[in-house]
Amino acid sequence: MAFKGIVGQEKAIESLKRALEHDQVAHAYLFEGAEGLGKKAIALELASALVCNSNKDRPCGKCSSCVKVSSGNHPEIKVIEGKGTIKVDEIRELIKDIQLKPYEGTRKAYIICNADKMNIQAQNALLKTLEEPPLYVTLILLTTKGNSLLPTIVSRCQTIKLNPVRLEDIKSYLINNKNIDMEKAQMLAAFSGGIVGRAIELLDNPDFHQRREGVIKLCNNLMGTKLLIILDQISFFEEQRPHTEEIFDLMISWYRDLMVYKETGSMDLVINVDKKEVIDFQVKGIDLGKVRDIIFIIEKAKNNLKSNVQFHLNIEVMLLNIQEVLSKW
Numbered sequence: 134m135a136f137k138g139i140v141g142q143e144k145a146i147e148s149l150k151r152a153l154e155h156d157q158v159a160h161a162y163l164f165e166g167a168e169g170l171g172k173k174a175i176a177l178e179l180a181s182a183l184v185c186n187s188n189k190d191r192p193c194g195k196c197s198s199c200v201k202v203s204s205g206n207h208p209e210i211k212v213i214e215g216k217g218t219i220k221v222d223e224i225r226e227l228i229k230d231i232q233l234k235p236y237e238g239t240r241k242a243y244i245i246c247n248a249d250k251m252n253i254q255a256q257n258a259l260l261k262t263l264e265e266p267p268l269y270v271t272l273i274l275l276t277t278k279g280n281s282l283l284p285t286i287v288s289r290c291q292t293i294k295l296n297p298v299r300l301e302d303i304k305s306y307l308i309n310n311k312n313i314d315m316e317k318a319q320m321l322a323a324f325s326g327g328i329v330g331r332a333i334e335l336l337d338n339p340d341f342h343q344r345r346e347g348v349i350k351l352c353n354n355l356m357g358t359k360l361l362i363i364l365d366q367i368s369f370f371e372e373q374r375p376h377t378e379e380i381f382d383l384m385i386s387w388y389r390d391l392m393v394y395k396e397t398g399s400m401d402l403v404i405n406v407d408k409k410e411v412i413d414f415q416v417k418g419i420d421l422g423k424v425r426d427i428i429f430i431i432e433k434a435k436n437n438l439k440s441n442v443q444f445h446l447n448i449e450v451m452l453l454n455i456q457e458v459l460s461k462w
């Protein structure tokens with residue numbers, strides 16, 4: 134049961150379990166990995182294991198300590214959320230707290246989320262404690278970018294890297310825990326880029342689903358319509374202007390799907406798998422060379438976002454170029 138509910142990250146979890154089993158838990162860890170990979174969940178499991186009353190398979194999830202951790206009020210486990218800059222005062226408070234012996238059980242654990250939000254003074258203040266914390270203490274620092282911490286901080290911690298998760302694992306997680314069908318789960322997993330948190334966020338984000346429907350409609354409209362109608366599509370880009378990059382990515386994923394489906398005849402590797410009928414329809418009227426050209430055109434427009442190309446001009450040129458490709462024999 135230990136470390137349950139975490140998707141993927143077997144390697145990290147294995148090494149933590151081994152350390153727990155052999156009573157070789159480090160005094161300081163640095164969990165590094167993208168937002169949404171479960172850094173905090175794993176840190177809480179580790180902290181929970183350290184204070185768990187069971188003598189095997191910790192955390193047991195059932196003892197009074199474990200229950201307190203999961204309800205967020207175990208007195209020996211403190212979490213700094215790091216929503217804004219973590220200043221030196223906050224770290225000094227933490228150090229003072231660290232010096233106090235645990236009064237419930239024998240261990241204490243501190244989790245610093247967004248550890249890179251510690252300013253330089255705060256990081257320097259933490260250094261000494263990080264080097265020689267009291268034996269009953271484990272510090273767990275979480276970050277998306279270890280290189281924005283002082284090298285002296287990093288070198289005093291045992292670094293555990295979290296990597297993107299297999300899409301299959303995210304898919305099963307969504308099916309089993311979020312009560313959605315296989316096709317939607319496969320689509321969300323593909324868009325998540327291997328980040329569980331991102332898949333969950335997309336699931337609950339109606340704007341994303343609206344934009345995706347808009348893109349599919351746009352791609353449908355681009356098939357075999359006249360020039361004037363194509364230029365009408367610019368209003369969609371205007372409405373969604375802050376999300377232009379995402380729209381381009383959605384378009385690329387759509388045409389990539391047409392390519393994959395055309396080439397393999399199977400939906401297995403298709404991202405927008407819940408749109409089988411539309412894909413099937415569009416694939417009939419298009420050849421592979423054209424799809425490749427269209428992806429290239431969209432990628433160029435996406436790159437233009439970073440340069441000074443005027444917004445409307447960029448979209449217009451892209452739509453016209455796509456239309457030109459589609460109208461060629």
Ligand SMILES: [Zn+2]
Nearest residue numbers: 185193196199
């Ligand atoms: Zn327990």
